[in-house]
Amino acid sequence: AVNEKSAYMIEKLNAMPQIRSVTGLGLMLGAELPEDMTAGEVAAKCAEKGLLVLTAKTKLRFLPPLTISKEEIDRGMEILAEVLRG
Numbered sequence: 001a002v003n004e005k006s007a008y009m010i011e012k013l014n015a016m017p018q019i020r021s022v023t024g025l026g027l028m029l030g031a032e033l034p035e036d037m038t039a040g041e042v043a044a045k046c047a048e049k050g051l052l053v054l055t056a057k058t059k060l061r062f063l064p065p066l067t068i069s070k071e072e073i074d075r076g077m078e079i080l081a082e083v084l085r086g
Helices: 002-014 039-048 070-085
Strands: 021-025 028-032 054-056 059-062
Touching: 002 021, 002 028, 002 070, 039 054, 039 059, 039 070
Parallel strands: none
Antiparallel strands: 021 028, 028 059, 054 059
């Protein structure tokens, strides 16, 4: 269950052209951003649209609850993709 959700989320993140790499374990994931984007700015824009993400230096950190649904993952990834596109 968690591994399926993790693989699904990693697949969604890797499909975004702005994401350079994805690391992590289970649903504790980190996404490396391009050098021209700061994690803080991206996280702030995501929060404005209802997606809460954390930062770790140049990475975005995702710590969703283990009970997250694929629909909720999709909604969050849509918000992130929209923010990354500018």
